[in-house]
Amino acid sequence: MSTHQNDDELHHLLGAFVLGGLSGDEHRDFTRHLRHCETCQQESAQFSGLPSLLDLVDAEDAPAILTGVTGAAEFSDPVGPSSTPPALLDAVRAQRLRGRWRLVAAAAVLVVAAGGVGVALAPAISRLDEPPTSRIVARGPAGSATSVDIALVTRGWGTQVDLSGSDLPTSGVLYLEVTDLQGRSWDVASWSGTPSGRTTLTTACWVKAANIKMIQVHTREGQTVAAATT
Amino acid sequence: MAPLDEDVVAGIYREHAPALRRFIGRTSVDQSRVDDVVQEAIMRVWRQAPEVTSMRAYLFQTTRNILIDMHRAAGRRVVEVAEDRDDDSRSRIDPRATNPAVEIDRALDQILVEDALSRLQPDHREVVLALYYRRFTVVETAAALGIPAGTVKSRAYYAVRSLRAILDEMGVTQ
Ligand SMILES: [Zn+2]
Numbered sequence: 001m002s003t004h005q006n007d008d009e010l011h012h013l014l015g016a017f018v019l020g021g022l023s024g025d026e027h028r029d030f031t032r033h034l035r036h037c038e039t040c041q042q043e044s045a046q047f048s049g050l051p052s053l054l055d056l057v058d059a060e061d062a063p064a065i066l067t068g069v070t071g072a073a074e075f076s077d078p079v080g081p082s083s084t085p086p087a088l089l090d091a092v093r094a095q096r097l098r099g100r101w102r103l104v105a106a107a108a109v110l111v112v113a114a115g116g117v118g119v120a121l122a123p124a125i126s127r128l129d130e131p132p133t134s135r136i137v138a139r140g141p142a143g144s145a146t147s148v149d150i151a152l153v154t155r156g157w158g159t160q161v162d163l164s165g166s167d168l169p170t171s172g173v174l175y176l177e178v179t180d181l182q183g184r185s186w187d188v189a190s191w192s193g194t195p196s197g198r199t200t201l202t203t204a205c206w207v208k209a210a211n212i213k214m215i216q217v218h219t220r221e222g223q224t225v226a227a228a229t230t
Numbered sequence: 231m232a233p234l235d236e237d238v239v240a241g242i243y244r245e246h247a248p249a250l251r252r253f254i255g256r257t258s259v260d261q262s263r264v265d266d267v268v269q270e271a272i273m274r275v276w277r278q279a280p281e282v283t284s285m286r287a288y289l290f291q292t293t294r295n296i297l298i299d300m301h302r303a304a305g306r307r308v309v310e311v312a313e314d315r316d317d318d319s320r321s322r323i324d325p326r327a328t329n330p331a332v333e334i335d336r337a338l339d340q341i342l343v344e345d346a347l348s349r350l351q352p353d354h355r356e357v358v359l360a361l362y363y364r365r366f367t368v369v370e371t372a373a374a375l376g377i378p379a380g381t382v383k384s385r386a387y388y389a390v391r392s393l394r395a396i397l398d399e400m401g402v403t404q
Contacts, residue, residue: 009380015387019361021368047390049404053397054362056340057347062363084240088269092239092276135303 007037014040018047138215138228140167148226150215158206161188165200165217165226169193172219179214180207239276246289247272249345253290256337257297258330267296286345287400294338301330339402346396354389357382 013030016022022030034040132154140146148165163176176189189203209230217225247268254264271293275285282288347355360371361382368386372379 009383012384012387015385015390016361016368016383018390019358019386021361021366021371021382021386023367023369026368043391046394050390050393050397051362053339053343053402053404054358056336056343057363059363062347062359084243085265085269088239088243088272089236091269091273092235 007033011037011040014043014047018044018050132209134209134230136215136228136230138165138217138226140226141224144226146217146226148217148228150228152209152212152230154209155204158204159209159212161203161205161215163189163199163201163203166198168197168199168217169219169225170195170197174199174225175218175220176203177216177218178205178207178212179216180211181213183213235276239272242272242276242285242289243268246286249286249341250289250293252344253293253338253341254297256341257301257334259297259300263300267293267300270296284399284401290338290342291401294334297334298331301334339404342397342400342402346393346400346402349396350389350392354385354392357385358389358393361386 010030010033013022013026013033017027017030017034034044133151135149135151138148138150145167146165147167148163150164151160151162153160153162159178161176161178168174171193173190173192175187177185178188179185186205186207188205189201191199191201193199212230214227214229216227219225250268250271251264254267255261259267271289274292274296275289280288347358350358356375357371360366360374361368366374368379368382371382375382377385
């Protein structure tokens with residue numbers, strides 16, 4: 001049967017030719033057809049990248065992705081909010097009131113409006129727009145798991161310091177010390193250790209970010225818990 | 231009168247946020263920031279109000295650029311810290327980690343292909359699934375779906391054409 005197909009039927013074999021699944025006879029018939037059919041040659045060139053793109057989707061995952069529900073909503077989305085985040089709408093509203101030309105304000109508005117998320121979000125977003133932010137990781141002495149993410153945000157009045165630490169001492173008072181290029185030091189924050197060993201805080205100092213040489217977390221006794229130079 | 235901006239943004243969010251979230255989730259970006267990146271991308275696109283044929287493609291591209299900026303910032307940070315430490319720790323830095331674009335672009339292509347597949351007509355999609363992913367023959371596919379072999383072939387043809395058209399629209403030229 002396969003050898004008696006007309007050209008229309010043969011054209012259509014291109015799909016199964018690209019995807020796979022043609023019988024040996026059909027494959028042979030189509031390959032022969034392809035040699036003299038310009039339409040199929042052109043289309044086949046357009047489709048030639050498809051298999052490697054389809055391969056990006058794992059065959060194991062494909063059934064879950066492709067079966068069942070129709071449309072993009074089929075993908076499960078367990079963590080995301082189902083309605084528009086109020087922060088996003090607030091940012092839009094605020095910006096509309098100010099006028100669309102004040103574009104730079106929008107990112108800042110978004111950060112502020114995000115409330116609790118704002119502290120964690122600030123370094124990433126501000127990096128992209130303004131103000132300039134540099135990020136460093138302070139680590140504990142050898143063998144310690146302590147890690148403190150620090151963002152230094154340039155402000156008109158000095159530097160905003162966003163800190164997020166893990167595996168910190170779980171008791172006692174901890175201090176954040178800033179040292180400038182001249183070697184002068186200030187404690188710019190203090191807090192009590194928490195049972196989880198995690199602390200997130202934001203503080204401020206007047207020293208310009210560009211002049212900050214070193215940042216340390218230390219105990220009341222002056223023992224260094226974590227340190228990083230900029 | 232044009233719809234209120236909030237409505238426009240809410241519409242964009244409803245339609246595209248799940249796909250953007252999925253894309254970001256495939257990259258090594260801090261997963262607590264996924265929603266922040268989604269919102270930032272939508273804000274940027276809303277501010278730019280681009281005249282584009284595919285809002286979705288534009289959003290994906292904007293998200294990609296945000297992710298690459300974030301990775302570059304994080305990459306610099308890793309290098310800076312490493313330089314302050316001894317040679318042992320410096321040798322642990324993976325140079326590939328400083329070129330995040332490869333990983334992100336791959337994740338983007340993957341998401342766009344999934345997205346394109348999900349936008350196929352269901353009867354086209356099940357033929358792609360059977361022929362390509364399950365490695366069924368035309369005959370096996372016909373039996374599994376309860377349709378004639380000729381229908382499998384023509385659906386495969388139109389499925390491939392639609393897939394190509396959707397991917398072209400999304401800017402996937404490969
Ligand atoms: Zn032909």
